[in-house]
Amino acid sequence: MFKNKSYIGISFVILIFGIYAVPKIIDRIQDGSIVKGARLDNVSNEETKGDKLVLIGPVPKFDLSNQDNQKVTNEAYKGKVYVLEFFFTKCPSICPKMNVSMLEIENKFFGNPNFGIISITIDPEHDTTKVLKEHAAELGVRSSSWNFLTGDKAAIFDLSNKGFNLYAGENDKVNGGFEHSGLFALVDKEGNIRCRKDDFGNPILYYDGLDKKGVREIQQDITILLAE
Incomplete structure (x- = not known):
């Protein structure tokens, strides 16, 4: 009899807890705040503020020549947010x-004086300033802040592989004779x-x-940097 009363009492406590706590837990799940103690809450708030x-x-x-045979350096882009890639015209x-993809980015921010694009060829022996100018015209590039750069081959490969850690190399077994990364670098106004971050932080x-x-x-992150 006593045990039955104990079970009834425990069940009553659990029922009251469920009525009070479960809605709050559901609310925290919906707003993404569950499993956050005071320390984790502070970290999250700091990340939002920072x-x-x-x-x-x-x-x-870098110090290279563009499609108009003008010198372009990294310093020339100070004060601009820009995207940088390595490519070659015969790819x-x-x-x-x-x-x-780059044309989509150009169109998104076309006319913004604080945005630019840099495309650096990894085949400078073929991609002269004249070839790059023709290539830009064929693509339909409109922005004066989109520079197609060429220069010393060894310096460009060092810039790609050692400077940015974006792979570029020669390989006579592949079409075009070159291999390179398809990744874009994003640079802020301070250079x-x-x-x-990815889903794992x-x-x-x-x-x-x-x-x-x-x-x-x-595109989303360019917008963030332009507002800084």
């Missing part, structure tokens, strides 16, 4: 898709490489120029 994008480090120095594989470093999601994300 920079939304991760600072990776200063952009490597038969990923470059056409990268071109489409620092920036990026967002790790910096993504660069944005996928071959993927619609990557293009959408870099």
Whole structure:
């Protein structure tokens, strides 16, 4: 008899707890705040108040020539947010898709004086300033802040592989004779490489120029940097 009363009492307590607590737990799940103690709440608040994008480090120095045979350096882009890629005009594989992605980005921010694009060829022996100018015209580039750059081959490969850690190399076994990354680098107004975090909280470093999601994300983050 006593045990039965105990069970009834415990059940009553559980029922009262459920009536009071469950709606609050559901509310916390819906607003994404569940499993956050005071310490985790403080971290989350600090991240919201601080920079939304991760600072990776200063952009490597470069000094190259554009499609108008004018010198362009990293210092020339100070005060601008810009996207940078490595490519080559004869690329038969990923470059056409990268071109489409970059044109989408150009169209999104066309006319903004604080935004620019840099495309650096990894085949400077073929991609002279004249060839790059023709290539820009074929693509339908409108922005005067989109520079197609060429220069010393060894310096460009060092810039890609060692400066940005974006792979570029020669390979006579592949179509076009060159291999390279399809990633885009995002640089802020102070000349620092920036990026967002992935779903696990790790910096993504660069944005996928071959993927619609990557293009959408870099457009979102360009908007953030332009507002800083």
